[in-house]
Amino acid sequence: MAELVSHPDEVRVVAKRFGLGATNIDRYLELDGYKAARKALGMQPEAIINEVRNSGLRGRGGAGFNTGLKWSFVPKVSAKPKYILCNGDESEPGTCKDRLIFEHDPHAVIEGAMIAGFAVGARSAYIYIRGEYRYLLEIMQKAIADAYAKGFAGKNIFGSGHDFDLYWHGGAGAYEVGEESALMESLEGKRGVPRIRPPFPAVVGLWGGPTVINNAETLASVPHIMLGGAEWFASLGTPKNGGTRLFCLSGHLNKPGVYELPMGYNLKKMIYDVGGGIPNGRKLKAVVPGGSSCPLLTADEIDLAMDFDTLMKAGSMLGSGGLVVVDDSTCMVKFALRIMKFYRHESCGWCIPCREGTDWLEKTLARFHSGGGIKKDIDNIQYLSENMLGRTFCPLGDAAALPTISIVKKFRKEFEDHLEGRPCPFEKSGAVERLPVFA
Amino acid sequence: MRFSDQFESRFTEMLGHYPTKRSVLVPTLLYAQDEVGYLSDEVITEIAGRLDLTQLDVRNVISYYSMLTTKPRGKFNVQVCTNIACLLRGGEELLEHCAKKLGIGHKGTTPDGLFSLEEVECIGACSWAPAVQVNYAFHENLTPEKMDGVLDEYRKRATQ
Numbered sequence: 220m221a222e223l224v225s226h227p228d229e230v231r232v233v234a235k236r237f238g239l240g241a242t243n244i245d246r247y248l249e250l251d252g253y254k255a256a257r258k259a260l261g262m263q264p265e266a267i268i269n270e271v272r273n274s275g276l277r278g279r280g281g282a283g284f285n286t287g288l289k290w291s292f293v294p295k296v297s298a299k300p301k302y303i304l305c306n307g308d309e310s311e312p313g314t315c316k317d318r319l320i321f322e323h324d325p326h327a328v329i330e331g332a333m334i335a336g337f338a339v340g341a342r343s344a345y346i347y348i349r350g351e352y353r354y355l356l357e358i359m360q361k362a363i364a365d366a367y368a369k370g371f372a373g374k375n376i377f378g379s380g381h382d383f384d385l386y387w388h389g390g391a392g393a394y395e396v397g398e399e400s401a402l403m404e405s406l407e408g409k410r411g412v413p414r415i416r417p418p419f420p421a422v423v424g425l426w427g428g429p430t431v432i433n434n435a436e437t438l439a440s441v442p443h444i445m446l447g448g449a450e451w452f453a454s455l456g457t458p459k460n461g462g463t464r465l466f467c468l469s470g471h472l473n474k475p476g477v478y479e480l481p482m483g484y485n486l487k488k489m490i491y492d493v494g495g496g497i498p499n500g501r502k503l504k505a506v507v508p509g510g511s512s513c514p515l516l517t518a519d520e521i522d523l524a525m526d527f528d529t530l531m532k533a534g535s536m537l538g539s540g541g542l543v544v545v546d547d548s549t550c551m552v553k554f555a556l557r558i559m560k561f562y563r564h565e566s567c568g569w570c571i572p573c574r575e576g577t578d579w580l581e582k583t584l585a586r587f588h589s590g591g592g593i594k595k596d597i598d599n600i601q602y603l604s605e606n607m608l609g610r611t612f613c614p615l616g617d618a619a620a621l622p623t624i625s626i627v628k629k630f631r632k633e634f635e636d637h638l639e640g641r642p643c644p645f646e647k648s649g650a651v652e653r654l655p656v657f658a
Numbered sequence: 659m660r661f662s663d664q665f666e667s668r669f670t671e672m673l674g675h676y677p678t679k680r681s682v683l684v685p686t687l688l689y690a691q692d693e694v695g696y697l698s699d700e701v702i703t704e705i706a707g708r709l710d711l712t713q714l715d716v717r718n719v720i721s722y723y724s725m726l727t728t729k730p731r732g733k734f735n736v737q738v739c740t741n742i743a744c745l746l747r748g749g750e751e752l753l754e755h756c757a758k759k760l761g762i763g764h765k766g767t768t769p770d771g772l773f774s775l776e777e778v779e780c781i782g783a784c785s786w787a788p789a790v791q792v793n794y795a796f797h798e799n800l801t802p803e804k805m806d807g808v809l810d811e812y813r814k815r816a817t818q
Contacts, residue, residue, distance in 0.1 A: 221786055221798065300677075302780050311782040312741045345675075350688055350725045351781050353794035386675040389685040392725030394779065408683035408709075408723040469784035471741040476785045511780075512743055541745050541784060555744050561779050567722065 221319060224476030226493045229453060232443050232463045233436060234479040237323040242358055244365040247326045253371055255442035259334045260379045264381055267338040271441060273449035275461025279316075280306055280397070280434030280541040281510060283527040286441075292421035294340040299428035303335045303344035306402055307435045308348060311510035312561060313541025315434040316465035316477050321348065321355035324439060325362040327383060329372075331438030335431055335556045336383055336446060345425070346435075347406060350391040357389050394565040397521040398613040399432040401567075412569045413613035436465060436540075442447030460526035464540050468494045471501065473544035483524040490521065490544055501546035505602040505630070509538025511558050512618030514625035515545075535625070550645035551630040552637055555600075555623055556584040562619035573616035576607040580623060590640050601627045659704045664687055669708075679709045681806060683719055687726055709785045724779070729797045731773035734812045736760070740777055743784035744794040748801070752788050753777055755802040772816055773809070 223238050231237075235508035241247045259267050293301060305328055309317040332344035346528045348356045363385045366372040367636055371386045388406055390396055396405045400414035403425050424430025440462055453461040460482040464488065469475045473495030477574025480489065490496070490503065503518040504578060508525070513536040516523075523529055523547075530537040545554065563577035580603055587596055604627075611617070627634065636644050661669075668689065672682040683705070690701050697720055706716045718775050720726045736756055742750040753775075757763055767774045783789030786798035790805065798806050 221783070221796070308782055309782050312779070313743055313784050314780075314784075315782045315784045318782050350685075350723070351791060351794070386676070389688060391684050391688045391723035393723050406681060406682055407678065408680035408719065410719055467785050470785055475787070507742065530776045541743075543745060543746070543784070549746065554742065554745075557740070557742055561741055564724075564779060 220581040221315070222321065222476070223319075224474065224478060226478055226480075227246050228484070228488075228493060229479050230463050230481050231479050232447075232452075232455070233320065233324075233327070233465060234243045234477075235443075236327070237325075241324050241326065242322075242542075243277045243360070244274075244326060244357065244369060247324075251446065253330060253377075255445035256333045256337075256371070257377055259337050260377060260381060262337075264338050264340065265267050265320060267445075270449045271338070271444055274436065274444045274452040275449075275456060275459055276391065276440055276444060276452065277460060277527055278434055279436035279440070279464065279540065281311065281512070281536070284536060286433065286437055289421065289433075290338050291336060292419065293341075293429045293431060294422060295340065297340075297429050299426070300343070301339055301341035302425045302431070302651040303332045303339070303341050304399075304402065304406070304430055304432045304547055305332050305344065305346040305435055305438055306397060306399065306432055307346060307352070308390055308393075308402060309352075309435070309539075310397050311512065311541055312558075313467060313469060313507055313510045313543045313631060314442060314539040316468050316540060318352060318355065319465070319477055320435050320439050321352065321358060324600050325355075325359050326366070327439040327442055328359075328435050329362060329366055331433075331441035332385065333372075333376075333383055334441050335433060335438065337381070337428070339431055341429075341431065342382055342646065343386065345386050345406060346438055347386050347388045347390060347396075347402060349396075350389055353389070356387060356389045361655050363387055369478075385641075394561075395567050395613065395615055398615065401579075402432060403430065411568065412567050415612055435635045457524060457526045457529075459528060464525075466493075466525070467541045468544070469542065470507075470544040471497050471549075472544050473498050480525075483526045483529070486521045486525050486542075487521045489525065489542065494542075494544065498543065498547050499546075501548055504547045504549060505551065507541070507543035507545070507622070508535050510541040511543070511561065512536075512614070513538045513623060514621050515629065517629050518590040536621075548645065550588070550628050550643050551633045552584065552588045553645070555626040556588050558622050559584055559619060562615065566615060566619075570611040570613075570616060572607045572610040573619065576603055576616065579603060580619070587634065588643055592634070592637055592638060594635075594638060597627060597631065600634075633645060642654065659700050661690065661693055665693060676794060680711060683709060683711070683716070684723065687716070687720060687723075689727060693704060696727050702728075730767075731765075733772050734792050735774045735776060736809070737776045737778040738780070739779065739781045739783065739787070739789050740790075741780040744788040745782070747787040749788040752790065752800055752802065752805060755805060756790075756809075759806065772813065
């Protein structure tokens with residue numbers, strides 16, 4: 220369905236089997252499939268966790284936490300069953316990588332979930348896929364059925380005496396469910412309202428049992444680590460940022476697409492070489508480096524290594540790997556407004572700073588963009604955003620605030636250009652619709 | 659109320675996936691909606707009864723998820739993404755074009771009941787923007803001209 224692209228600088232690990240027909244389990248077996256799970260079955264749980272920890276694999280959903288370390292938090296003995304939960308609720312604007320993994324290599328996710336299960340002592344895994352990805356849910360349903368038919372799942376898997384069950388689960392449209400505690404609520408058949416932590420899911424998760432929640436790309440990386448070794452995987456990236464990453468290039472680029480590049484690949488090169496540069500002779504204005512919740516970078520801040528630590532130092536985040544490139548024909552007030560409209564739509568309303576903050580920010584930005592802004596709005600937008608930071612149960616409030624603060628700080632002049640009833644300088648036909656909002 | 663055999667066998671299978679009955683709720687609602695077209699009072703009563711929930715419990719969940727609806731809509735639900743990646747590549751123009759072509763606005767349905775239109779949030783097609791989902795099918799790298807072709811195809815499919 221979705222087109223595949225390639226570039227000479229790509230290092231294909233997770234994308235190794237893309238386009239090779241690996242949804243077919245026999246084909247997957249020819250391509251080294253289920254070798255990693257068999258190998259892991261012969262290893263001590265601590266050894267598996269150490270291998271993954273030493274590989275420097277960090278959560279590909281966006282938080283970037285060391286995966287092996289996350290697994291090590293699960294208690295060895297638990298009265299309640301332990302679970303593995305694969306987060307395939309990919310909804311961060313700018314991100315479309317898990318879609319390709321489910322489409323081309325669903326068994327890698329299954330295998331990763333199994334290995335995680337052996338490591339922490341869980342005997343079942345749930346694979347949650349967002350509701351919009353119906354065709355991928357169907358691919359996963361077949362992959363799971365095929366794994367059962369081969370004796371790779373269910374009772375006595377691979378004839379080892381171990382039992383391991385796999386289940387699929389479909390969502391029904393909700394960005395917030397991508398947050399781990401909301402994901403568990405959704406799987407339990409409830410509104411995806413986040414849970415307060417502690418206790419963390421590793422101790423009290425699904426139906427009260429210890430639960431490991433990993434992104435689909437994270438789990439799909441695990442079998443490759445088991446086969447190639449921690450040292451090899453770590454050497455692909457930069458220190459503490461092991462491996463490769465599926466970067467989703469979108470926006471104003473000549474060659475958008477999903478490319479697998481080593482961690483620490485230079486952002487400038489990613490835009491101008493891999494992504495083919497900006498079309499129509501336009502100039503770069505801003506980059507969203509890792510999905511819409513990351514602070515934006517300006518054109519002179521892009522000479523960076525794309526790994527979690529470098530981006531953090533640069534005041535942004537690597538996030539989910541969704542790179543949105545913005546050229547100089549774009550109005551940043553409108554861009555901020557569109558981001559805020561999204562978060563207002565997705566806020567569950569549980570925490571007041573997020574519910575009220577996103578609503579007021581959208582109204583203020585809409586009024587501002589249509590020429591009804593006043594000077595104090597600019598500081599007010601920043602102030603409202605800063606007051607959402609860290610004051611909510613889940614990071615949706617932060618996700619709405621961070622890009623907004625960065626746009627106000629870095630593109631203040633564009634806000635000033637909208638003042639005194641002037642129409643948006645970037646709109647072709649003058650000011651846009653006015654909302655009935657008053658200062 | 660009767661659902662298809664496929665719905666029933668899937669429902670029974672799913673009940674075996676989880677330690678609590680309630681856990682099947684979200685996917686079950688979506689599958690029921692696919693068959694009936696929307697979550698009618700009758701569907702809500704039926705599912706609540708099967709899962710030992712109150713109708714209020716079920717409605718509470720429905721209102722959270724953006725794909726679930728208690729109102730009937732067209733046979734083909736045209737969902738246009740206008741989130742950032744699509745916005746930069748003409749998502750808004752595409753939405754406007756669809757609205758003009760179909761003569762309806764956001765969440766509207768054509769009088770013949772064939773099409774509904776919806777402005778949606780990111781559908782995970784950022785690298786192939788602008789993108790539209792018609793029911794569950796993705797249509798990517800669109801232009802207004804290509805969109806006309808897509809709509810015509812669905813119109814043709816409805817008459818066959």
